[in-house]
Amino acid sequence: MKIEQRITVDFSYDIYFTRDVFGPENPILQNIFGHGKPRILVFLDSGVAAAWPGMEHRIGEWFDAHPQSGEMVSPVIIVPGGEQCKNDFEYLKVIARNMRITKLDRHSYVLIVGGGAVLDAVGFIASITHRGIRHIRIPTTVLSQNDSGVGVKNGVNLFDAKNYFGTFSPAYGVVNDLNFLRTLKLRDWRAGISEAFKVAIIKDRSFLLELVNKAKKLSERNEGAMEILIRRCAQLYRKKLPLDFKQLI
Ligand SMILES: NC(=O)c1ccc[n+]([C@@H]2O[C@H](COP(=O)([O-])OP(=O)(O)OC[C@H]3O[C@@H](n4cnc5c(N)ncnc54)[C@H](O)[C@@H]3O)[C@@H](O)[C@H]2O)c1
Incomplete structure (x- = not known):
């Protein structure tokens, strides 16, 4: 049995x-x-x-x-x-x-x-x-x-x-x-931004372009730009990888 x-x-x-x-x-x-x-x-x-x-x-x-x-x-x-x-x-x-x-x-x-x-x-x-x-x-x-x-x-x-x-x-x-x-040290502020680039490269081309456009603001600790980055990453966290990697190019 x-x-x-x-x-x-x-x-x-x-x-x-x-x-x-x-x-x-x-x-x-x-x-x-x-x-x-x-x-x-x-x-x-x-x-x-x-x-x-x-x-x-x-x-x-x-x-x-x-x-x-x-x-x-x-x-x-x-x-x-x-x-x-x-x-x-x-x-x-x-x-x-x-x-x-x-x-x-x-x-x-x-x-x-x-x-x-x-x-x-x-x-x-x-x-x-x-x-x-x-x-x-x-x-x-x-x-x-x-x-x-x-x-x-x-x-x-x-x-x-x-x-x-x-x-x-x-x-x-x-x-x-x-x-x-x-109150984060600059190093810890920037470490999180690099994670966002990683997620964007893998999952979302338009987000990647947005990050590139906002790179200066982000590195200068602009809170508005950071808020958008964090929300988008959290949304993408649950999104499955596209099956067709051509979508990313
Ligand atoms: N569980 C997961 O899925 C996952 C994914 C990625 C990374 N990690 C882990 O996350 C850890 C790294 O985390 P991290 O980058 O958040 O850094 P961290 O937790 O190592 O913190 C870095 C420093 O910042 C201090 N700190 C925290 N918040 C602060 C604040 N608001 N103001 C001032 N200082 C503050 C901490 O005391 C610490 O000294 C690693 O251990 C890594 O393995 C886990």
């Missing part, structure tokens, strides 16, 4: 575009969390915490002003920003331990505010804890807003191999807040 098991996994999630997501009047997180008063644990990239003094308190104040959206089960936890958090298992253990001691379960949420590395590391731990705690991403770099944060992958580095351990685990929701990009 043989039984064929077939499991189809279908994910969908919303990507919001806003400014000042933790402004007291901003309703986006409330839309995502609903009114079930879930337990929420917040992780914040240390680079963001340094560039935005008081951000951890501002996050706490947002939840104080929206008690129906959920309960912050701990003060905000700061995670070392950049690749270090993906390289060092001591940091990963701290992330995991905090999920344990705050008694997160599968009804809870992890809210991650940071660059691609912190999103990858905390998202990875969330995705393997209790076989998956829902996580919400607030990406704070250009690359994470136009690529890694809006996608489905998590990962950490091991044995000198990048993303050696990782999962496919989409976020429950993503909030791109353009204001965060103002």
